[in-house]
Structure formats: C-alpha cells, structure tokens
Amino acid sequence: MPAPSRYTFVVLVASACALLALPALADSQARIVRLSDIQGSVEIDKNAGVGFERAFVNLPITQGTKLHAGANGRAEVEFEDGSSLRLTPNTTVEFSKLSLADSGKRMSQVNLVEGMAYVNWLGKDDLNLNFSRESIALDHSAHFRVDTSAQAANLSVFKGNVDVEGPAGKLVVEKKKTATFNPADEDKYTVAKNVPDQPLDSWDKESVSYHDQYARNNTTPYGYGYSDLNYYGSFSSVPGYGMMWQPYFTGVGWDPFMDGAWGYYPGFGYMFASAYPWGWMPYRYGNWMMVPGMGWMWQPGGWNTWVGVPRYTSTGQVHVTRLAPPPAGTVKTVYVGRAAAMGSMSSMQPSRVRLNAGTAGLGIQRGSINHLDHLNREVVKHGSAEVRPAPQFGTQPATRSAAGPAMRGSNAPQRGSMSSAPPARPSGPPAGHSAGGAPVHR
Numbered sequence: 350m351p352a353p354s355r356y357t358f359v360v361l362v363a364s365a366c367a368l369l370a371l372p373a374l375a376d377s378q379a380r381i382v383r384l385s386d387i388q389g390s391v392e393i394d395k396n397a398g399v400g401f402e403r404a405f406v407n408l409p410i411t412q413g414t415k416l417h418a419g420a421n422g423r424a425e426v427e428f429e430d431g432s433s434l435r436l437t438p439n440t441t442v443e444f445s446k447l448s449l450a451d452s453g454k455r456m457s458q459v460n461l462v463e464g465m466a467y468v469n470w471l472g473k474d475d476l477n478l479n480f481s482r483e484s485i486a487l488d489h490s491a492h493f494r495v496d497t498s499a500q501a502a503n504l505s506v507f508k509g510n511v512d513v514e515g516p517a518g519k520l521v522v523e524k525k526k527t528a529t530f531n532p533a534d535e536d537k538y539t540v541a542k543n544v545p546d547q548p549l550d551s552w553d554k555e556s557v558s559y560h561d562q563y564a565r566n567n568t569t570p571y572g573y574g575y576s577d578l579n580y581y582g583s584f585s586s587v588p589g590y591g592m593m594w595q596p597y598f599t600g601v602g603w604d605p606f607m608d609g610a611w612g613y614y615p616g617f618g619y620m621f622a623s624a625y626p627w628g629w630m631p632y633r634y635g636n637w638m639m640v641p642g643m644g645w646m647w648q649p650g651g652w653n654t655w656v657g658v659p660r661y662t663s664t665g666q667v668h669v670t671r672l673a674p675p676p677a678g679t680v681k682t683v684y685v686g687r688a689a690a691m692g693s694m695s696s697m698q699p700s701r702v703r704l705n706a707g708t709a710g711l712g713i714q715r716g717s718i719n720h721l722d723h724l725n726r727e728v729v730k731h732g733s734a735e736v737r738p739a740p741q742f743g744t745q746p747a748t749r750s751a752a753g754p755a756m757r758g759s760n761a762p763q764r765g766s767m768s769s770a771p772p773a774r775p776s777g778p779p780a781g782h783s784a785g786g787a788p789v790h791r
C-alpha cells in the first residue's frame with residue numbers, strides 16, 4: 350500500500366485541528382438581539398468604527414454594541430426568550446458578550462457603565478450583568494433594578510433572588526430588598542428590607558405587563574417580537590397558505606419594505622431594520638407573501654435561519670420596494686422610503702400619537718394595557734364600529750382573545766386609508782421626569 354502523500358497528511362492534520370477546535374468555535378457562535386423600543390434621545394455604537402449614532406427601533410444588537418440613553422431618552426432591549434433590559438435617561442450599557450454555547454445555551458454579558466437599568470429575566474438563558482465592581486450571575490428568573498454612579502451602586506429586587514459577587518464577597522439579595530454598595534470603601538454593602546420607589550418604576554411595570562399579556566399562546570421558538578405581533582396585527586388561517594399574520598390597516602399600495610434602514614455590522618455586513626414598531630420577527634424569520642385579495646401577509650416559519658435581509662414571494666405584477674443592501678465599503682446607516690426623506694427613522698417615530706378610529710391598532714401607544722377600553726371611547730367619539738380582538742397564532746380563529754383590536758363596521762377605515770408612518774409604542778415618561786434553534790451566525 351503506497352505511503353500517504355504530503356497533501357493527504359496536511360489535510361488530515363488540518364481536519365484534526367478543526368475537530369479539536371469545534372468546542373471553542375461553537376462556544377463563540379454569535380447571537381443577535383433586538384432594540385425593541387426607544388423614546389427620546391438614544392444613541393448606538395455598533396462597533397463599526399463610526400462611534401455613536403442615532404438609534405431607532407428594531408436595530409439588531411450584536412456583541413460589542415454600546416447603547417446610550419440621553420437626558421430624555423429611554424430604551425428597551427429584548428432577548429430571544431422574551432427577557433428584557435430597559436435603560437433610563439443618562440444610562441450607558443455595553444453588550445460585551447452575546448454567544449451560544451455548544452450545548453445550545455445562550456449566554457449574555459452586559460456592562461452597566463453608568464445610570465440605571467431594569468432587568469426582567471425569564472430564566473431560560475444565562476445573564477451576567479456587571480455594575481460598579483459587582484457582578485450579577487443569573488440562570489433563573491428575576492426582576493430587578495440596578496443603578497451605578499461614582500457615589501454609590503444599588504440593586505433592588507422586585508421578584509426572585511439575585512446573586513451578586515464583588516470585592517466585599519458574595520451576596521444574595523432577596524425579593525423586596527435593596528443592597529447598596531459603597532465604591533469608596535471596597536464596595537462594602539448594606540441591605541435594606543424595602544425597595545424605594547423610582548419615577549420610572551411605572552414604565553417598567555407597564556412594559557413587563559405588556560409583554561406578559563401579548564406574548565401569551567406563543568408557539569414560536571422565540572419570544573422577542575411576538576407580543577408586538579399580537580398588539581399591532583392579527584393571525585388568521587388563509588386557505589392554501591396556512592396561518593398568516595398581517596398588521597392592521599395596511600393600504601392597497603403598501604409593502605413591508607417601503608420604510609426602514611440598512612445598518613452595517615462588522616462580521617455581518619448590512620442588515621435591514623423595519624421602521625414599524627412590530628417590525629422584528631416578520632423580518633428575521635418566515636416569509637412575506639402577496640396573497641390575492643388580502644395584500645401582503647407574513648407566513649411564520651424558517652426558525653432555524655436568522656436572516657438580515659427579509660424573505661418575500663410576489664408576482665411580477667406587484668411592486669416591491671427593492672431590498673438591495675448598500676454598496677460594499679459603506680458603513681453609515683442608509684435609510685429607505687419615508688425615513689430617507691425625513692433624514693432618519695427616528696423622525697418617523699413621534700413621542701406621542703393621537704389615537705382615533707383611523708389609527709387604531711397601529712396608533713395605540715404600547716404600554717396602554719387597557720387599550721381596548723381606550724379604543725372603545727375613541728370609537729364612540731369618531732364613529733360607530735365594532736371592536737373585535739384578533740385570534741392568536743397557534744390557535745383556531747376565535748371571536749375573542751387577548752390580541753390587539755381590529756375594526757369592523759360601516760365607519761371603520763377601509764384598506765388603503767392607513768399612512769405608512771410608524772407610531773411610537775410606549776406612553777411618555779411620568780409628569781415632571783425627563784424623559785427555531787438559536788440564531789447562529791458564522
């Protein structure tokens with residue numbers, strides 16, 4: 350038998366090295382999470398070499414990204430399982446690690462550089478949160494508030510227990526207790542048996558309630574973005590297509606790609622971000638389809654492949670906004686549609702949207718948990734209509750559910766009457782206060 354050639358030997362060595370390196374490679378598989386909500390001045394540094402730039406809703410967040418909420422800014426970041434991190438004014442965070450272990454476990458490490466943040470962790474994945482010289486390690490559900498400054502750092506726990514470790518040792522902060530750390534004295538701590546109120550506690554509570562209510566009956570592998578689908582649109586079973594989703598009050602000439610932006614990310618290239626408040630899950634999974642007599646609808650699926658450029662199926666007779674990424678070498682954000690005309694997507698997202706019968710479903714501010722009652726009052730004011738909640742995805746269409754409102758009746762807006770400008774989702778700050786499978790990318 351002839352001796353192996355030098356080429357064969359090199360190939361075998363290279364293959365062995367690759368096999369030995371598999372755990373390390375698998376442990377570094379990148380993940381992408383979502384900037385799910387912003388209000389006021391919020392900036393993002395995508396680690397692309399251009400520093401901080403204006404942020405907008407539905408931007409992907411990758412490892413190395415930094416977020417800064419200005420003096421009147423707030424932001425929410427949503428993770429794959431529906432866990433959330435909320436930034437208050439004058440807060441900066443860095444996502445130093447967003448990875449996937451070879452076991453399939455998602456691991457997130459966030460550094461709270463300054464300011465105050467709320468965390469509602471659902472416990473399906475691991476979180477490490479660093480603040481001051483302390484480190485929080487979470488592998489279970491917990492809801493807490495943490496702030497840090499040169500003078501002091503505080504951890505207040507609303508639900509669950511939170512493990513903290515720092516220069517003064519390990520500490521378990523229990524539910525309805527607050528730990529205060531002194532940076533001037535090796536972060537020595539004291540524990541109080543109460544949680545002092547903060548002006549934005551109500552905003553955090555409303556946001557948690559919003560996700561809890563509208564993420565119910567979720568049969569998809571992911572939690573991020575699903576609550577917005579139930580709030581801003583409805584699922585229905587379409588013969589020949591299966592279960593499909595459509596936002597409320599889409600016009601005849603509307604297509605899902607007419608308003609948005611392209612953002613550049615090192616290692617990933619350009620990714621499209623929708624300008625609509627519900628515009629995350631339908632642009633990352635599944636497929637948009639032009640359904641005769643129904644218009645554009647989203648078909649769920651494709652959970653094993655996260656996409657930066659949305660998929661769609663249409664006929665030659667249907668106009669589709671061209672989904673072409675900017676030329677190679679361009680790193681600045683490139684806006685599409687009305688966002689391009691206005692200069693940014695942020696200018697398309699006003700801080701308040703007046704609710705009326707013409708903007709129901711899309712114009713209702715996120716965080717108004719009792720928005721059906723609000724809508725009823727507005728309908729009486731603007732004209733008669735029946736308020737019919739839409740069916741949930743994963744269930745048979747029903748006459749009533751917890752999803753968002755749909756309008757029916759002689760005075761309800763007709764198809765084609767909706768403006769394509771996206772509304773803001775949450776309510777404003779309290780008076781007197783400034784304002785399938787994990788997605789793997791190689």
